[in-house]
Amino acid sequence: MPEYKQFPLADTAEGLTEAEILDWKVKPGDEVQVNQIVVEVETAKAAVELPVPWAGVVTELLAEPGQTVEVGTPIMTIDVDPQGSAPSGGGATEQPAAPATNGVAQEPPSGSSAAPAPADDEMKPLVGYGSKNVVAKRRPRKLPNATFVASDATNATLGKSDATNATLGSSAPEYVPLAKPPVRKLAKELGVDLRQVIGSAEGGVITREDVQRAAEPETTATAAAPAHAPGARERRVPIKGVRKATAQAMVSSAFTAPHVTEFLTIDVTPMMEFRAKLKSSPAFAGVKLTPLAFAAKAVCLAVRRTPDVNAVWDDEANEIVFKDYVHLGIAAATPRGLVVPKVRDADALSLVELAQAIDELTTTARDGKTPPEAMLHGTFTITNVGVFGVDTGTPIINPGESAILALGAIRDMPWVVDGELAVRKVMQLSLSFDHRVVDGQQGSQFLADVGALLADPAQAITY
Structure with a gap:
């Protein structure tokens, strides 16, 4: 006989509580294999494709595209034994109704048992399954046309076969219209x-x-x-996904960490000339070498002299945690909103490797394919507002970090060189830092070091 299992929405990253269904890759009646991608969801971190842990036939999709579902809630029902060869088990998990005949829902035969819930080790190899224990919320079964249903309390008291009899012979019929949430x-x-x-x-x-x-x-x-009349000149968009997560993080940071922002205007003509020279060298052939890559390298070098900007305030432990590595966040604007994927151990990378990593990271982010784990555990962030033609700003620190650097647009401007006025490539930097961790002297020294490295890349050999 058929053996039904329900596929729950998994926690695909740390602490996620819900996700929006973006697109189903299967439909009722489709056969699926173990680890086959069946659905794409958008979490607070990114768009994620989820694989199914069993092979079988899809019998029902329990959520529509656009619907937000809590972690642990069943989103799909699968018949893992469509040929009816599976032995009867003693599990206590819910078994959906069998397909309707002549418009009347058929209950499973009396005495039949649903398949036991999958053990943790069955699902560990799959993407998106961790150690978090969640209890799936039972979703009301949808029955075609007019149907008589018994309460959950009745089912729990009577048992499966008795509950079936109570369902069919209930003296208090309730009509259940068939419609999705x-x-x-x-x-x-x-x-x-x-x-x-x-x-x-x-x-x-x-x-x-x-x-x-x-x-x-x-x-x-x-x-x-x-x-x-409804507001013809207004439109409302639900706050969810990346936008919701970004808003919560920014509010939390702004009202938790005492922000200080400092500004520095620098002549980056030498950097731009050095960039043009490097781009023509064989080592940088095919590499997208941007001012952002130079800024990333400068940050990694400057952190050595001012490790405080790479530390974090731990309220629970009443400690400041200094990190001897740089997981560099690069703020990227995407169609789904602002995301900040990380370049892991950026301080151990050469300029070529940094440029390649940043290019790959930002391209993946704009395509909405950044995995959630790639946006966790950053230590410092760079946001490049200059790509939008903006000179500077006062960036908000990402939670879990103590500083963020904003890069402004590079412009041709008058500048005094050796006592004479000249047209130079000029940009503005702004550094926001958590004043609980970073004092004014330390923040100023770090910003000055980054500026000096960008204004004269040759200084890098002194670090």
């Missing part, structure tokens, strides 16, 4: 009673179009009164 939400917003709507999809499922048609007379009447 976003459709129910729309119906609630439009004031539509789903019990009065006839579903047009297969199996009597109520669609958004069905709800909108049911609400059409009322909506039309409302639109005729301009005072009550």
Whole structure:
């Protein structure tokens, strides 16, 4: 007989509590293999593709694209024994209803048992499964047309076969319209009673179009009164995913760490000339060598003299944690919002390796393919606002760090050189730091060191 298992939304990174379904890669009736990618979700960190831990046939998708689901909630049901050859087990996990016949849902035969929940070691090899224990919330089973259902309390008291009998013979029938959560939400917003709507999809499922048609007379009447018309010049976008996570992090940082921001204007003409020279050398052939790569190298060198900017304040332990490595965050603007992937151990990389790592990292981020783990545990961040033609700014420190450097646009400007006015390549730097960890003298020394390295790259040999 069929053996059903429910695939829960996993915690794909540290501390995630929910994710938005972006796109299903399968549909009911499709056969799937172990580790096959079945769904793409957007977490607070990035877009992530999830593999399925079992082989079988997809019987039901429990969440729609655009729906936000809590970690641990079942999002798909799979028949792992479609040929009916699996032995009956004694597990206590929920078994979905069998396919409907003639519009009436069929319950599993009395005495049948659902498959036991998968053990941790079954799912460990898969992407997105960690040690976090979550309890899946039971999602109400969707039954076609008019159906009689028993309460969860009744099922828990009577047992599986008795609960089935109580379900079929209940004296208090309850009609359950068949509609997915976003459709129910729309119906609630439009004031539509789903019990009065006839579903047009297969199996009597109520669609958004069905709800909108049911609400059409009322909506039309409302639109005729301009005072009550929906805001035609406004639009609302739900706060979720990367945008929600960024907002929470920035608010937390701004109101936790006492920010100080310092500014420095420098002549980077020597750096730009050195960059042009390096780009023509064989070692840099095919390498995208940008001013950001020079700034990254300068930060890694300057940290050696001022390790405080690479430390972090630990409130719980009442300690300042100094880190003898640089996991360098590079702020990247993407269609989903601002993300900050890290170049691991950036201080151990050469200029060529840094340039290559930054190019790969930013390209992956803009494509929305950065894995969540690549955005964790940074020690220092660089944000390049100059690419937008902006001269400078007052960046907010990323939580878990103590400083962030902003790079401004490089412009041709008048500059005094050897007592004479000349046109030079000039840029502005701004450094925000946590004054609990970094004093003014230390922040100023670090910013001056970075500026000096960018203004005269030859100074790097003295570090």
